[in-house]
Amino acid sequence: MTSRQFSIETIGIVGTGAMGRGIAQIAALSGLSVRLYDTNPEAVGAARDYLADTFAKLAAKGKLEPARVTAALACVTGAAAIADLAGCDLVVEAIVEKLDVKRTLFRELETVVGGNCVLASNTSSLSITSIAAGCQDPSRVVGFHFFNPVPLMKVVEVIDGLRGDPAAGDALMNLARRMGHTPVRAKDMPGFIVNHAGRGMNTEGLRVAGEGVASFVDIDRIMREQAGFRLGPFELLDLTALDVSHPVMESIYHQFYEEPRFTPSPITGTRLAGGLIGRKTGEGFYQYIDGKQQVEAEAAAPTELPKRVWISNRYPEAREAVLQIVAKSGVTLDEGATPAADSLIVVTPFGHDATTATVDENLDASRVVAIDALFPLAGAQRRTLMTTPATTRAARDAGHALFASDNVPVTVIRDSTGFVAQRVVATIVNIGCDIAQKQIASPLDIDLAVTLGLGYPRGPLALGDALGAKAILTILRNIFSVLEDPRYRPSPWLARRAQLGLPLTQTDAADADETGANTNAKDPR
Known part of the structure; x- marks a missing residue:
């Protein structure tokens, strides 16, 4: 031509x-x-x-x-x-x-x-x-x-x-x-860059809600205040409106021949049929009065701290972050190889649910709470705590009081593979990696398109690099090991770069230009 x-x-x-x-x-x-x-x-x-x-x-x-x-x-x-x-x-x-x-x-x-x-x-x-x-x-x-x-x-x-x-x-x-x-x-390709990459936030947020893990409001709070996004998935869906976003979700799913990563949720189909479209109609996942979102205030956190706390050492870096909170709270640390009979048990899973973490370490499920340590716990704007189905109310409230003892809001959710933020962010990163793997766009253009088109704090590849490609890979593999759902299979782009210690924003070395420079994407903020 x-x-x-x-x-x-x-x-x-x-x-x-x-x-x-x-x-x-x-x-x-x-x-x-x-x-x-x-x-x-x-x-x-x-x-x-x-x-x-x-x-x-x-x-x-x-x-x-x-x-x-x-x-x-x-x-x-x-x-x-x-x-x-x-x-x-x-x-x-x-x-x-x-x-x-x-x-x-x-x-x-x-x-x-x-x-x-x-x-x-x-x-x-x-x-x-x-x-x-x-x-x-x-x-x-x-x-x-x-x-x-x-x-x-x-x-x-x-x-x-x-x-x-x-x-x-x-x-x-x-x-x-x-x-x-x-x-x-x-x-x-279906969805081009932005609508393709946007499947991670919306479809996974809907998946979390559909499993009964947390409410729409709590999921949005976690994604905003813990993960650092401007809007949570349900605020975003209300903004774009379901009469626009639901058909796009269905279209991309079918254009990719029922790719599990893009499976739509019956939640949006039902709400669209009922006219709960979003901001423009005054009611969606939230109600809007004079254009202002209506949200009930959070209940106050419990104040009765546990007598002592035992912390899993499965992930040493996460344990150190929890230790800092325990030290500030004044709660006694249980340093035994196994938890004492009256200790609150804290685990820090990456990708696994609290139940799997409990069984893997042969712990007493009635006293277990899990804390999401993917994002920094010190200086956090919000923390997420997770219980097993056997966790008692007393253990749940003691864990809540402990992790809110420095006045950081805590959201308590039901058991979930990957908490909320871990699984949503890992899905966002994984889909971005697949867009790069399929050469739909360059790493730089993927991150530019997502930050400018969706308002994310970072593009999916830069976000994965900031959190650690190995951590994202671990989360996805552990979710997959529990659920056996192919939507969580890691992209080859992610798996290979994590194993080699390369940035997700880096193209193959052989694709470097004649000067030897690699076309790495930089955080476009």
Whole structure:
């Protein structure tokens, strides 16, 4: 295939909903000529009025100079018919997510635009190769996936179809930078990067809730305050709304031919059917009054400390972290090889549930509590405590009092492989590793896409490196050993790098560039 030269100065946008308007906004502000088309003629005028109002508000806040507002509005014109898009260097469709509708549009566009006009789809879930298959010239069809709201979400995925001309994708990468966005390049695979990587948080959070391990509120608190995410899985699902996110979960699951890692949950299907969609309807996993999330305050922690504590030495580093808390609390440490009859027993499993940890060390299950030590216990904003099915109320409350004795909130959950944060984070890292393993995108682009597109504190690969690839591998293998569920099988990318002591952000050494530098991804924060 001979690559062409694509120069983009005039953009046609088909579809003037939220996505089309957002793309038009950033394009006009970058000085590009924009032609808006919609099958509803009134929608074009409404979109232009919306842009004028948005620009005026930005100018009133001092974020735009009046002269720039005037220039940007002058860049935007309406198109009464598809034929009016002739002369465009790029046409972006932001219409309904139906393959046949998009194919019909692109076939019509081919009869109108010139041979060097790029045809781009803003699809979030459909195959670019499938869309392009309806065209006479599929080489110029590219995915150009923005996120809502476009002006604020500063990342865009550029997706190459199997018959795509790399030069067309290159042109969109350059255009995205001109419009002030960070482009990431992806192969045409279900979910591309962001929606693919996002399965870890949502599907695993739903899995934890579905097992009755913890409530929606507690899972969100753990993921925010212990694991450091801006939003927990259920807050995120309420924000995106189930009428959007549930079909995406089902679509990706089926497009990957029922891959266990992406198995949807009946929880979202049932809630969607019941109209509990999220923030925009006032009720989802939470209720919203005047847009404010309603959450009951946590109950006060118990205050009666245990008389003495015995701590497992299965994971020495975790034991040292627990010892620091015990020392501050003033509770007597039981230093015997086995627990005394009146000691609270603390275990620190990685991936295993409290029951397995108890049986492995032949402990008295009625006195066992497990603490999640994957994240630092000292200086924590929250800790997670787990009980066995046999743990007594007295032992549970004593453990709660101990780990809250320095005024750190403690969430107590039922027995679970990998607690909450361990299993969710390990799943996020594992899926990110699989995206790298399949060469859907580079390690750098994977982490960039996830931090910018999902707002995670780190990308999945950088997160795995921060917590330790060996620790993540241990968690996944131990979860798998208990549940025998293939969703927890470790990615080869993770397993090999953990065994060799290499960063997850590092590509194969043989893929280093000619200067010998490796294309390691850096934490993009």
